[in-house]
Amino acid sequence: MEKKLVLIDGNSIAYRAFFALPLLNNEKGIHTNAIYGFTMMLMKILEEEKPTHMLVAFDAGKTTFRHKTFEEYKGGRQKTPPELSEQFPLLRELLNAYRILAYELDNYEADDIIGTLCAEAEKEGFEVKVISGDRDLTQLASEHVTVDITRKGITDVESYTPETIQEKYGLTPKQIIDLKGLMGDASDNIPGVPGIGEKTALKLLKEFGTVEHLLESLERVSGKKVKENLEQHRDLALLSKQLATILRDAPLGITLEDTKYEGYDLDKVVALFKELGFNSLLGKMNVKEAEEETAHLASIRYTIAREVTESMLANESALIVEILEDNYHKAPILGFALANENGNVFIPTDVALSSSLFRQWLEDGEKKKSVFDAKRAIVALKWQGLDMKGIDFDLLIASYLLNPSHSTEDVASVAKAKQYVNVQSDESVYGKGAKQAVPDEPILAEHLVRKAAAIRELKQQFINDLQENEQYSLFTELELPLTFILAEMEYAGVKIDVERLREMGEELNEQLKTIERDIYQLAGQEFNINSPKQLGVILFDKLQLPVMKKTKTGYSTSADVLEKLAPYHEIVEKILHYRQLGKLQSTYIEGLLKVVHSDTNKVHTIFNQALTQTGRLSSTEPNLQNIPIRLEEGRKIRQAFVPSEPDWVIFAADYSQIELRVLAHIANDPNLIEAFRNDLDIHTKTAMDIFHVSEEEVTSQMRRQAKAVNFGIVYGISDYGLSQNLNISRKEAANFIERYFASFPGVKQYMDDIVQQAKQKGYVTTLLHRRRYLPDITSRNFNVRSFAERTAMNTPIQGSAADIIKKAMIDLAERLQQEKLQARILLQVHDELILEAPKAEVERLTKLVPEVMEHAIELRVPLKVDYHFGPTWYDAK
Incomplete structure (x- = not known):
């Protein structure tokens, strides 16, 4: 079998990934963009290269043996951003999970580790692939060593072999060192010879071969200024070449045998991906279809009901209302399970919903119910015409409050925190992705009963912990009451003027066509505006705009580059506007139209109450907290959000600078x-x-x-x-x-x-x-x-600001009910509450809403609320 060694320049790839990707965060707030980019590259390498040996080399510190020769070596580099630095320990964890050796050597650079291993591997008959973002490493290319340099993004690379280096530069790989010696390298603060750039350096090397031969043959150099510079800076040229030379014999404390790669640790990789929030990458892993959890489960006694009887119901029960779909609005209920003093029972959906006894029990506020994810259950039952009451405990919310960083995916994940193992994960029962399916009734029944029993078993432990943490009132007075309000908001939904939304789509299309014509006119020709390559040719070759940044495929036309170019030509503003409108059209207009409920003409967003670590609410399907409002066309999308009743208005009230006041x-x-x-x-x-x-x-x-x-x-x-x-x-x-x-x-x-x-x-x-x-x-x-x-x-x-607006929602819902007003809360978006109300109630709301919101919590400074109202959400701003 062919031996293949892959060597990765760890620092270089991490830097490239960090600056190539936006600042991503996981749910704990840790930045993950460098790790995400690095992981994508790693997965691609493992799939394409199938290495037998692998190593990631890191720089050991700020100073190396090169600093003794030239103190200013790498002196121009800025301090590593903390947003990147904090990712390096997690990068080490990633490599550990992948069982890939990470190595650094005091006083040497990652390049020297890679150079030395390349030399050893070639002698041992290996094929070697080097991956870096630094072109210096192209000097290592040989018959058996290919050097891949990242260019666009992180997974797109350009491969260098002796043949491609000859074709691109007219040089051998070793002459890359001479090239650096003459032209220097600003990124490493290698001085080079003043006045000699790449073009002149290449010309000299094609004629003289090496720096040394060039300096011995100065009488043959044409060009007075070039010759003078070489004479005056002879030492700099030799020093620069020395600094640019990668060692091939560094004193490594490892051997090629240590780099042997035998595959990753699946459990560790999956756990780390979950912690980092890399859900899209998880789908690419070879995760087992189902965990063999059933072998560890203790037996449990239960019955399957064919009719509901009084003996099954009790004054206090743990209840499961099972919905498999993430979007539970109008989703089918798979079944019900009860665990109480009378035993455990599974009730099939048709049996439960056709039983007046069961329906009365659900709607009886005196019958106490413990659940997991109360909001989900309430909303699902509302679509069945049932108004469930009596919920006094929610395991999901209790677990979230006790530690918001713990996984709360299902009952099993929460139960594990208390070493309770008598329940399986939903994924192990239903599968995941395309293979997700509902099992036969006996398996489903046992799973739901086990979940209900777990809630009943764990309830008191969680209550005790909340009391010990002084969080029980936060649970009973804030989060649990809020669950019911959010359920009402989700079920009520927000009316969408579908025709207006479609009109906006058509208006945007017309605007896009007009801007497109303007761009063609300013460019003097038609071209694909969405093609960075074609756009680069127009801007930089034809219109001769200053080049801000180049990529290996041509000119960069990223948003930051275009913003810098805006003062130079009016075409640039048009292109930026064209891109913004295109995103509005695809992401927001078309995106919203896809999620409008066909029966209600409303969007029924889902508010995530147990997700963020700060306590903030988030929303999905659709995300109504993310509609862009900086651009007028973006703000106009809010024109499609209208009251659900005639002669009603949208009323919006938001806290002014609440976090600064906190x-x-x-x-x-x-x-x-x-x-x-x-x-x-x-x-x-x-x-x-x-x-x-x-x-x-x-x-x-x-x-x-x-x-x-x-x-x-x-x-x-x-x-x-x-x-x-x-x-x-x-x-x-x-x-x-x-x-x-x-x-x-x-x-x-x-x-x-x-x-x-x-x-x-x-x-x-x-x-x-x-x-x-x-x-x-x-x-x-x-x-x-x-x-x-x-x-x-x-x-x-942030967390106190989240607490305040949640308290305001509870107080406001209570006041609206007390004063018998028809107004209702529709949405919470960041620090803003959006209501709909009859026009006749508006005058009352202009006093009541700010009064309630401004006194939700008393601070040393006054809370301030601004309000607006109008026929649409747009007019209420």
Whole structure:
């Protein structure tokens, strides 16, 4: 069998992945874009290359033997962004799960490890594939070594062999070192010879072969200036070549045998993918169809009911209402299960729903019911014409409050936290994906009964834990009541003016056609606007716009490049607009039309109450929290959201700067508190402080930057993150953050104090005792610890803001009922509540809604609510 060694330049690929992909987060808030990109590349390599040996080489530290030769080596490089640094420990975990050797060597670079292993592998008859984002490694190419350099994205590579290097540069692989010696390398701060670029260097090397031969033959060099530069900087040329040379004999502490690859650890990879939220990658893994859990389950006694009798029902029961589909609106109910003092019973759907006795029991508020995911059960039954009452315990919500980072996919995943193993996972019973199916009745019945029994068994343990954590009132007074309100909102849905939405689609199509014609006219020809290659030719070859960034396939036409080019030609703004409208059309207009319920002409979004670690609600199917509103055409999509009754209006009320107000309260900062109590514009106030100017001198640019700093502080932003947001240098961004803390010392004190508290307790809490555990807060790894510290600062602010709006929803629903108003809450979007109401009630709502929302929780600063209303959601803004 052919021996094949794959060597990966770990730091280089991680960097490439980080900057190629947007900043992704998993549900714990950890950045994952570099790991995701790295994993995609890894999966592609394993599939295509089928290596027998494998290694990922990392740089060991900032200094290497090259720094002794040239102190400024790599001196121009910026500090690694913390958003990337925090991903390296998880990258090591990934490689461990894949059973791939990760190796670093003090005083040497990853390149030297790779170069040395290449030399050894060639002697042993291996075929070698090197993967990096750094073209320096092309010098290693040989008859048996191919070097793949990433270009567009992370999985698209360009392969270098001696033949391709000859074809591209007219050089041998070894001459790549001479090329660097002459032209230098800005990324590694290799100086090269001043005045000699790639073109001149290639010409000289084709004539003289090496740097040494060139320097010995200066009398034959044509061009006075080039010759002078080479004479004056002879030492620099030789030094640069030395710095660019990859070692082939580094003193490695490993052998080729250590790099042997025998496949990954499936369980570890699957567990890590789940932790990181890589659901799309999970689908590509060879996961077993069903786990052999049944062998570990203790026997359980139950009956299958063919009719419902009084003896099956009790004053207190655990209840399962089983729906398999993720979108449970109008989804079929597979069956019911009860566990109570009278025993365990499975009731088939037709038996249950045709029984008046069972229906009365469901709707009896005196009959207490413990469930898993109350909202799901309530909504499913509402579609069956049943209004379930009496729910006093929800295992999903209880588990989520006790630790929001634990998996709450099904009863089994929650039960595992308490070492309760007498229940199977849903996936093991139903399968997953295309192979998902409902089993025969005996298997289904036992599974549902086991789930009901688990809820009954675990209920008191969870209640005890909530009480011990001072979270029982958070459970009973906030989250459980909210479940019922969210169920009402989901079932009610939001009316969509389908015709208006279609009209908007047609209007967008017309706009796209007009912009397309304008672009063709400005370009002087027709071309495929959606093709980066064709667009690059038009912009940079034909219109001669300055080239901002190049890729191996041509010119970059990414959004950030186009934004920089906008001042140079009016075609650029048109192209940006064209792209934005295209996304609106496909993602939002067509996307919304797909999910409008055919019977109701409404969208029935699903609010996820037990997902985020901060306590924020999210929504899916459709995601109504993500409709773009920065672009006017995006805002117009809200015109399609209308009241469900004639002569009604949409009424929207949102908290103004709630997170900054929460920060002022928690940090107890006098300057911040004073600003809010005096109703000052907080961004103007911050601009005055960090720029040391009077109110009159604050420009719109200063206010914009101050706003980014204000909200950035809330999110624990780093200087790198702020620099990206404002398109400024990291030094300037760090300066802004420093000046902010000088202006608001209470905020700085709070951040220092909360980190210390988190280290002592292992968690942080919100104003209403919602917890977030931070096991990494005492990690020895600086990057892992730093991320946990930023999370400690941010969670009490975000989480308390989430608590406040949830409390406001409960209080508002209660007041609307008390005052016998017909108005009802439709949506919660970030810090905004959207209602629909009869026009006759609007005047009452303009007083009642702000009053309720502003007094949901009393803070040191006033809460402020803005409201608007109109015939559509668009008009209510």
